[in-house]
Amino acid sequence: MNAYSKNKVLLSAENIHLQYGEKKILRDINFSIKDIHREGLQQGQVVALIGRSGIGKTQLFKTLSGLVKPTEGVVKIDEDQHEVKAGQVGIVPQNYILFNHRTIFQNLKIGLDNGETKLTEEEKKRIIDDYAITFDLTDHLKKYPAQLSGGQRQRVSIIQQVLTGNKFILLDEPFSGLDILMVDRVIKLLLKVSTLNEQNTLIIVSHDIENATAVSDTVWVLGNEEGKPGATIKKEYDLCEMGLAWRPEIRTDRKFVELIDEIKKQL
Ligand SMILES: Nc1ncnc2c1ncn2[C@@H]1O[C@H](COP(=O)(O)OP(=O)(O)OP(=O)(O)O)[C@@H](O)[C@H]1O
Ligand SMILES: [Mg+2]
Structure with missing residues (x-):
């Protein structure tokens, strides 16, 4: 089994709400990404933010990158946890x-x-x-x-x-419009980037559940909760804990297949 530990917070979102006029897009979003250490390895962080089309992924992407200021709440980055400003995280937009x-x-x-x-x-x-x-x-x-x-x-x-x-790189739908071979190459690239530096942190925003989950150590599901307007993080999956992280050949693993089924039900 892979020995690992999670240490200081690298990026956090606190109480994020985003609203345009009367329309609530994001509600009460809270999370933190911690620095992962693996024995004898240089291991960065890869987080997937999954949700169906139109749910608010790109809006959350923009909020995390400092391009959109949330109506309420704050996104903080780095060891000193200062408020993120546009340009302080790398972005690969949709x-x-x-x-x-x-x-x-x-x-x-x-x-x-x-x-x-x-x-x-x-x-x-x-x-x-x-x-x-x-x-x-x-x-x-x-x-x-x-x-x-x-x-x-x-x-x-x-x-x-x-x-x-930039240690933080946000990617909006990095797999869309690519054939299977190209998706595989993009996945290899993302895995390589994540191991170039301990602190490298990739946040992948996607509706492509299988691919986004296969490269990630953590998955967040963005969705609606009954009777409440705006999308929030309904569920967090810690793939390190589940023994499903850092295994590129994971797709055929029964536990992985079951996890994908479970995530699909949440959307
Ligand atoms: N400037 C804006 N004013 C009002 N509503 C907006 C604005 N920008 C986006 N929205 C709305 O926010 C919601 C979320 O849009 P967003 O682009 O974040 O979805 P998404 O999850 O990224 O979808 P996709 O998977 O298709 O890319 C949509 O209902 C959209 O109409
Ligand atoms: Mg989008």
């Missing part, structure tokens, strides 16, 4: 669009240009070349986004966010 008039190399460089550390052009090139080797994009660096497949573009936009140096 239907992400790269800069079409720039090459893949230049698109990746945007990540580094926006990062905190000052690097020379030569250093940037070396870093991008290294990442391209690791993530199998070397042949594409000179191409333009239109010359790549949707899955390849998706991977570029994820790596672009990794290059900004």
Whole structure:
């Protein structure tokens, strides 16, 4: 069995409510993501936020990234738990669009240009070349986004966010519109990113239950409760505790199949 422990809080949401006029979108959302330690391993955190279409996932995504200010409540990040501001977490939005008039190399460089550390052009090139080797994009660096497949573009936009140096990366529907092979490659990429740094924390917002659950250590189900307006986190599943985390081959495991069935019933 994997020995692990959960330690200090990296990101927390406290009493989040979001309302547009009379319309309540999110209600009383509370959670925290803790730093996971695994013996002898560099292990980041991967959390899936699952809910049916239109329930409020993108709105919660925007709230967590500081792009939308909640009507009530606060999202806090980092060891000092300061209130999140736009730009402090990396985002890969739903239907992400790269800069079409720039090459893949230049698109990746945007990540580094926006990062905190000052690097020379030569250093940037070396870093991008290294990442391209690791993530199998070397042949594409000179191409333009239109010359790549949707899955390849998706991977570029994820790596672009990794290059900004943000430890928190929020992804809105990272599997949508991809075929099974590309989904597998995106999953491998996400798992790799999650082990690049202890503190790397991915939050995957998705209605794709199987794929989002397969890569995650924690799953939250966003849904409605009877008689109450607005979506809230109805259920949290700790996959570490269930022995289902960090196992990419998990899909055929009976416990995993049962968990997916249970999550589906909550939606
Ligand atoms: N600016 C706004 N004003 C009022 N209502 C809004 C606004 N933005 C979104 N909504 C509403 O919030 C609800 C949640 O939308 P959201 O985009 O978060 O859904 P979602 O779960 O991401 O759906 P999908 O899976 O289709 O992406 C919807 O009913 C939508 O109409
Ligand atoms: Mg959405």
